Amino acid sequence: MRIILLLLIATFFVMPLSNVEAQKAKTIDELAKMFDSSPCKSCHAEIYAQWEKSHHARPLMGVKGGLMLTPLALKKGEKGSTAFSEDDPKKMKIGNFPCFKCHLPQAVTHAEDSVAVELTEALLAKDSEKVAKLQITCIVCHNEKAIIHKRELGGPEKGVLYSVKEVTSHPDATFKTVKKSAIMNNSVYCGQCHGLGPNLEFDQAFQCANLYGSYLHNYVSGGGTQSCQECHMKKGDHLIAPNFNDEKQTSELLASALSLHVETLGYEWLRKANAYTPKVIVTTKITSNAGHRIPDG
Amino acid sequence: MTAKTAEGKEIGKEERHYHPQATNCRDTKEKYGAQWKVANIRDTSIQPHQAKKETFEFDLPEGVRTADITVNLFYEAVNPDNKYPIHTITREVSLDKE
Incomplete structure (x- = not known):
């Protein structure tokens, strides 16, 4: 009887999670819950606070609270609509939001089309609170996107987190183990989303970030050796600056990456006898120590 | 500038x-x-490793012998009104030798 009781208790605790993982999310709340990282906060408070201020915590909100996916939600043919828009919000599917590839990768693998419909309606209603529930959480990066050698290493395992170092016993009810990721301290990890250029794999090509392309073809090719993480995640900082909502911090970061040198010359130009033209010449030189083009994302 | x-x-x-x-x-x-x-x-x-060099050249109006130059470098995000200042450098240029 005691064994049966223990089994029942174990089943009670285990079933909700395995059910969620087996099924796809039907609502925004279900998807948010599936990738909820709030339990991480109790042990990783500083990292969690950094992440909360980051663009990863508001991937659908753009800069300063904008709802960047709104053009996709507009009715097809309406001013400002896109090739991905439909004539009825109810027709919207996950595939109508190609931006999910990077801005909400868990939606591609774990959400029903009903989530796309709900998001469309939320965008049209300017329901920022609902849209803000969709985040690139700890679990997205430390599980979903942690492996790029799936043929060799297999896909991300359930109940396992991936990080730069192994933790054999991780005190969490769901993620009991942390395995060492082969790529998490490598720029290619960030390059999964911070792009190479046009996304040509879609039936309607589009282009977002080019940043990783610039890193490979202009920084590495010029002898650069630092990784994205070495500059943007010093001491494990999960803000991963810039945070464009913080104007002062963004200005300081840009000033540290770009230097400006100015020289001036005043003289009187002589083109023909006795006809002087007073001139001012200003020469500027901007140099960058960033590992990618500026601007990019 | x-x-x-x-x-x-x-x-x-x-x-x-x-x-x-x-x-x-x-x-x-x-x-x-x-x-x-x-x-x-x-x-x-x-781009990394590639300096951006510019030359700005202009004529001074008749009777003007000095000019105050201001070079502003700033970042615009989303729209031109959303500016992040980066550097401001000022120079006074004179045609008269001291």
């Missing part, structure tokens, strides 16, 4: 814009927003 007389009258102003510029490859209009862009057609952005 702006140039003003000692009295504050603007006598020169020029801008340079550094950013990748993309179209949808179906027309010649630049597009803003990933959902409309397909590929860059021009890229004036500031």
